[in-house]
Amino acid sequence: MIFHSFDFLVFLVCVLSMYWLLGRVGQNILLLVGSYFFYGYVHPWFLYLILASTLVDYCCGRLMGVMPERKKLLLWCSLVFNLGMLGVFKYFNFFADNLGTVFSFLGLSVHPSSIAIFLPVGISFYTFQTLSYTLDIYRGELQPRRSLLDVAVFVAFFPQLVAGPIERAQRFLPQVEREHRFSARDAEYALGLIVWGYFKKLVIADNVALTADKVFSLQSPSFYLLWVGVFAFCIQIYADFSAYTDIARGVARLLGFRLTENFNHPYLALSPADFWRRWHISLSEWFRDYVYIPLGGSRASTSRWMLNVLVVFGLSGLWHGASWNFVLWGTYWGFLLIIYGLLERVLPTKHLFFRALKPLGWVLMFILINAGWLFFRERDFSFILHDLSLSPFDVSAAEGRAAAYLLAMTLVFTLPLMIHSSLYLLRVDRMSGFPRLGFVGRGLSLALLFVGILLLRNPNPSDFIYFQF
Amino acid sequence: MDQSGVAARPSYGASRRDWARLVVLVLLTITPAVLLRPAIVPQLYRAFAPKKVAFDPRPIDALRSADPDYLFLGNSMLETRIDESYLNQLSKSERAYILKSSGSASAQWYLMLKNFVVPSAVSPRAVFIFFRDNYLTLPRMRVNGQYARGTQRYSQEVEPEFDYIVRQNCGQQVSLKKRIVESLFPLTTIGSEVKESLRGWVQEALALRQIDVRQINQMFSLKNLRRLTAADDAQLSVKDEEFPSFQEQRECSFLDPIVRIAEAHALPLVFVRVQRRPTESGPLQDSPELAAYIRDLRHFLVDEHGFQFHDFTGHPALTLDYYGDGDHIAPKRKREYTAIFAQELAEVLGK
Numbered sequence: 001m002i003f004h005s006f007d008f009l010v011f012l013v014c015v016l017s018m019y020w021l022l023g024r025v026g027q028n029i030l031l032l033v034g035s036y037f038f039y040g041y042v043h044p045w046f047l048y049l050i051l052a053s054t055l056v057d058y059c060c061g062r063l064m065g066v067m068p069e070r071k072k073l074l075l076w077c078s079l080v081f082n083l084g085m086l087g088v089f090k091y092f093n094f095f096a097d098n099l100g101t102v103f104s105f106l107g108l109s110v111h112p113s114s115i116a117i118f119l120p121v122g123i124s125f126y127t128f129q130t131l132s133y134t135l136d137i138y139r140g141e142l143q144p145r146r147s148l149l150d151v152a153v154f155v156a157f158f159p160q161l162v163a164g165p166i167e168r169a170q171r172f173l174p175q176v177e178r179e180h181r182f183s184a185r186d187a188e189y190a191l192g193l194i195v196w197g198y199f200k201k202l203v204i205a206d207n208v209a210l211t212a213d214k215v216f217s218l219q220s221p222s223f224y225l226l227w228v229g230v231f232a233f234c235i236q237i238y239a240d241f242s243a244y245t246d247i248a249r250g251v252a253r254l255l256g257f258r259l260t261e262n263f264n265h266p267y268l269a270l271s272p273a274d275f276w277r278r279w280h281i282s283l284s285e286w287f288r289d290y291v292y293i294p295l296g297g298s299r300a301s302t303s304r305w306m307l308n309v310l311v312v313f314g315l316s317g318l319w320h321g322a323s324w325n326f327v328l329w330g331t332y333w334g335f336l337l338i339i340y341g342l343l344e345r346v347l348p349t350k351h352l353f354f355r356a357l358k359p360l361g362w363v364l365m366f367i368l369i370n371a372g373w374l375f376f377r378e379r380d381f382s383f384i385l386h387d388l389s390l391s392p393f394d395v396s397a398a399e400g401r402a403a404a405y406l407l408a409m410t411l412v413f414t415l416p417l418m419i420h421s422s423l424y425l426l427r428v429d430r431m432s433g434f435p436r437l438g439f440v441g442r443g444l445s446l447a448l449l450f451v452g453i454l455l456l457r458n459p460n461p462s463d464f465i466y467f468q469f
Numbered sequence: 470m471d472q473s474g475v476a477a478r479p480s481y482g483a484s485r486r487d488w489a490r491l492v493v494l495v496l497l498t499i500t501p502a503v504l505l506r507p508a509i510v511p512q513l514y515r516a517f518a519p520k521k522v523a524f525d526p527r528p529i530d531a532l533r534s535a536d537p538d539y540l541f542l543g544n545s546m547l548e549t550r551i552d553e554s555y556l557n558q559l560s561k562s563e564r565a566y567i568l569k570s571s572g573s574a575s576a577q578w579y580l581m582l583k584n585f586v587v588p589s590a591v592s593p594r595a596v597f598i599f600f601r602d603n604y605l606t607l608p609r610m611r612v613n614g615q616y617a618r619g620t621q622r623y624s625q626e627v628e629p630e631f632d633y634i635v636r637q638n639c640g641q642q643v644s645l646k647k648r649i650v651e652s653l654f655p656l657t658t659i660g661s662e663v664k665e666s667l668r669g670w671v672q673e674a675l676a677l678r679q680i681d682v683r684q685i686n687q688m689f690s691l692k693n694l695r696r697l698t699a700a701d702d703a704q705l706s707v708k709d710e711e712f713p714s715f716q717e718q719r720e721c722s723f724l725d726p727i728v729r730i731a732e733a734h735a736l737p738l739v740f741v742r743v744q745r746r747p748t749e750s751g752p753l754q755d756s757p758e759l760a761a762y763i764r765d766l767r768h769f770l771v772d773e774h775g776f777q778f779h780d781f782t783g784h785p786a787l788t789l790d791y792y793g794d795g796d797h798i799a800p801k802r803k804r805e806y807t808a809i810f811a812q813e814l815a816e817v818l819g820k
Contacts, residue, residue, distance in 0.1 A: 441491065
């Protein structure tokens with residue numbers, strides 16, 4: 001079920017109208033039934049997987065509490081089951097195809113068969129979420145829960161089930177375990193998030209997607225057309241993904257839950273590390289806490305630190321998809337982090353001279369971010385190589401005009417995001433809420449956004465991009 | 470460390486003041502959209518009233534000059550399959566003519582027949598219509614959005630039958646959901662015109678002339694594209710569980726008007742169903758619903774109206790290597806496909 005469908009609106013109204021009449025246990029039962037209905041709406045068999053993941057981790061968690069001497073073994077059970085499930089459904093064909101390529105290269109005619117495996121939507125998100133439960137119990141940071149219902153709600157909570165944010169058990173379970181009472185203030189905040197989220201998705205993302213899709217469907221775009229297409233995708237993916245998060249946070253807020261912030265104006269980043277503290281924050285923190293720091297993080301030797309960074313970002317790339325372009329994208333970011341990290345160790349970046357260069361630093365970072373999106377969007381390596389070989393001088397006047405026109409159309413739809421980021425820089429807005437605009441200011445902003453949705457929405461909205469991950 | 474007990478939470482509650490704020494905020498959000506309606510701000514709706522693109526009569530003269538023996542209507546399915554000049558060689562005719570319309574569907578074919586072919590008074594020996602699956606009975610396919618301007622170029626100032634089928638859904642109820650949304654928020658009815666105006670303002674700001682805009686559109690024509698997007702292909706197929714019968718689909722479609730025009734003007738129609746992209750192991754099998762539809766379509770066209778119907782689905786020669794992107798035939802295979810077509814329709818082509 002997708003957020004921008006009439007079915008979801010009906011579903012949400014039904015859930016909300018019953019939710020506030022119930023006590024804590026009733027609320028959680030309703031949330032669980034509703035979440036399973038939400039998830040299994042198109043493909044009911046997806047439910048077997050999420051149920052299996054929930055049961056395995058619940059049992060592993062309980063057993064860790066009862067048999068602490070077997071904690072490591074139980075953690076391994078949880079890891080093997082969840083990552084195995086992810087591996088089979090997401091990566092089986094990827095590894096089979098690559099193994100076949102290796103065998104062919106070695107002169108062996110062995111072809112591991114690819115099988116048609118349907119990727120269950122949201123599996124990358126909820127397996128990581130449920131793993132945080134067993135990992136935190138193992139690390140002694142969380143007590144195992146007795147209530148299967150509470151754990152199941154934590155895993156399947158529908159607002160963030162299919163595209164995050166990836167919630168941590170430590171933060172989210174206490175919310176599941178208390179009763180929620182209606183808060184008009186929360187509903188007010190939720191309204192802002194939801195309207196802004198729908199605007200970003202239906203107006204910004206779906207309209208700039210037309211430019212990105214047009215350019216990336218060309219056999220041989222010119223240099224400027226290509227980079228306009230990349231810029232359009234840069235805006236599309238941010239608007240699309242952050243829209244999902246905002247809607248998810250807004251809906252969760254209507255139910256009395258507070259989900260973690262997942263974006264903090266990422267395109268204002270001044271360095272790769274800064275970018276990853278602002279982009280898909282929940283995933284970055286997951287990898288930081290469960291992979292990077294256990295590997296030694298930045299406290300290891302320089303060479304080990306570099307390896308840790310490459311491993312984390314290679315895995316992060318792979319998390320996004322079973323395709324080498326995602327690994328390339330992840331590794332690209334790994335190298336950027338290493339280069340910037342090394343430069344920061346050598347150069348006095350806090351010196352006034354470097355602080356004065358911040359605007360240039362921002363421009364450079366924005367260019368590097370866009371270069372990364374090229375690898376993310378372009379699945380075919382031959383096209384990536386072709387794109388990188390284009391000359392900025394070999395462009396006709398007509399191609400220049402086309403690039404200018406598409407850039408202008410993209411900028412028109414990017415304007416609201418620029419205004420939003422400006423409000424943030426001016427300390428008017430705190431992330432995705434509009435609390436400092438004042439009540440009337442907020443109302444007028446929401447009115448403008450709502451009119452914008454009605455007038456400018458793409459009549460053929462696409463699925464959220466991160467559903468494919 | 471977490472607390473395993475139920476944590477106390479500061480209660481905002483729902484005081485009257487909080488409720489009032491919430492209600493006022495919701496009203497502030499939606500009221501402007503509700504108030505911006507034709508009765509209150511008619512100027513807004515006048516400013517963005519749909520502007521019809523003028524009818525382009527040039528194809529009529531082109532048809533008259535060509536005076537073809539064989540006329541072809543269709544979209545890129547046709548364009549990627551038939552090489553006119555090669556077909557002329559094979560059929561020993563100089564006059565095969567494709568009435569080009571990429572991205573067209575039954576609405577455009579109806580308009581082209583009515584507004585180009587009939588006025589041109591040409592008398593081809595055959596009028597071929599290339600289509601996929603149930604395209605002939607999808608009246609709203611590719612009429613709006615990016616296809617609207619092209620459709621209007623084929624339309625006269627007033628098209629009552631077109632409007633009846635497409636806009637009024639043959640007098641049937643427009644969905645309740647759509648009616649409610651449009652009556653509450655009439656702004657939704659001028660959305661496409663607002664976006665069209667936005668495009669126009671950007672073009673003006675960049676001092677782009679019409680010829681520049683056409684050149685830009687040309688850059689994205691089929692021959693420059695890498696492949697169909699998955700969304701484009703997904704748009705074309707109807708889920709089997711939703712697949713109505715042929716009679717149900719025919720009821721409010723352009724099929725009957727097309728047949729009626731052809732019979733009234735003695736245009737010998739030949740319907741050519743193209744084969745969808747096969748798999749490595751062979752052509753896609755029609756679902757039972759689609760097979761029944763095709764059977765009924767054939768009966769309607771051939772048995773009831775005496776037209777011809779040729780179905781290339783399952784043709785043994787049309788293997789996967791014939792195909793480029795999606796259901797298109799690869800450019801290097803176009804002549805071969807034309808030869809197969811000429812052979813299969815040898816009787817029609819007078820060979």
